[in-house]
Amino acid sequence: ILDDPDLKDIDPTVLKYCHAAAATCILEAGKQKADISAISTCLEDCKLDKERIEQFCTEYQKNKDALEILLGSIGRSPLHITDVSWRLEYQIKSNQLHKTYQPSYFVTLNVENGDSGSHPDVSFSCTMEQLQDLVGKLKDAAKSLERATQM
Amino acid sequence: SAVGELGRLAVELLRRGAAPRACEAAARKLNIGAEAVQHGVEGLTYLLTESSKLMISEIDFQDSIHVLGFSDELNKLLFQLYLDNRKEIRRILSELAPKLPSYHSLEWRLDVQLASRSLRQQIEPTVTIKLHLNQNEDQSARVLQTDPSTLLHLIRQLEQALGEMKTNHCRRIVRNMK
Numbered sequence: 001i002l003d004d005p006d007l008k009d010i011d012p013t014v015l016k017y018c019h020a021a022a023a024t025c026i027l028e029a030g031k032q033k034a035d036i037s038a039i040s041t042c043l044e045d046c047k048l049d050k051e052r053i054e055q056f057c058t059e060y061q062k063n064k065d066a067l068e069i070l071l072g073s074i075g076r077s078p079l080h081i082t083d084v085s086w087r088l089e090y091q092i093k094s095n096q097l098h099k100t101y102q103p104s105y106f107v108t109l110n111v112e113n114g115d116s117g118s119h120p121d122v123s124f125s126c127t128m129e130q131l132q133d134l135v136g137k138l139k140d141a142a143k144s145l146e147r148a149t150q151m
Numbered sequence: 152s153a154v155g156e157l158g159r160l161a162v163e164l165l166r167r168g169a170a171p172r173a174c175e176a177a178a179r180k181l182n183i184g185a186e187a188v189q190h191g192v193e194g195l196t197y198l199l200t201e202s203s204k205l206m207i208s209e210i211d212f213q214d215s216i217h218v219l220g221f222s223d224e225l226n227k228l229l230f231q232l233y234l235d236n237r238k239e240i241r242r243i244l245s246e247l248a249p250k251l252p253s254y255h256s257l258e259w260r261l262d263v264q265l266a267s268r269s270l271r272q273q274i275e276p277t278v279t280i281k282l283h284l285n286q287n288e289d290q291s292a293r294v295l296q297t298d299p300s301t302l303l304h305l306i307r308q309l310e311q312a313l314g315e316m317k318t319n320h321c322r323r324i325v326r327n328m329k
Contacts (some may be wrong), residue, residue, distance in 0.1 A: 126254035
């Protein structure tokens, strides 16, 4: 905003204060999920005139959802699984053991951290029975989710 | 009976590693030198390991030990020793293959995030997962998280993976490999 031609006549320090104040107000409103009437009341207490309050609220409404998504994504949480890839192999032999003849799966879970973006993926091998166990447990979790949403 | 004793020692060697005192005790019992016992046990161990590794058939086994010039009865005893212990020896050998971290088990938990420092009044369902993995005898546990739609996606993908072994392509390969 310091480069904005419309604002070049105003003292940059004042500009910075205004910007910071507006940003704080917006963030606080977003954090508390305040509705329009609460924001209006607050701005009235700050002695802003009706026209300015209306303009501010309209702009706020337009960006409210994006703001909430942004605020919701800030914070620590365990690594988030975004995708999975798998590989099916049929083992024939190794230098220690011949004629093994066993199917084996190699599963990679792609994970992401909210801030840093990329992170080493979690990979592991498993037998068919183990994969069945894994999928069974995930299905239990999904069923539990479904039941919870119906309550 | 000497063969029986040496055979037992050989299998114990494979299970648990060298046991010099057991060899000495056997040497005393059978009235032979301790070194001879040691060599005998090592030889038997090698015979058993190689045979088990290759899943050798009776004909091939007999052909291989024929050159040692033992009696027929002894050869039969040796073959029986091989057959009796083959499964266990193969199990032990399979643990020597190069290994990736492998699945052990999974625990899950359903959570609903209600608020955080930066945003109040949320309703965010999440699934928290504790994945237990094994690698070379170390167990590790990774705590991971996912959302409901990704969970359903994971289930779909992995069920597809499980279904692959039943396809014609895989069945044909399994049939032709044996």
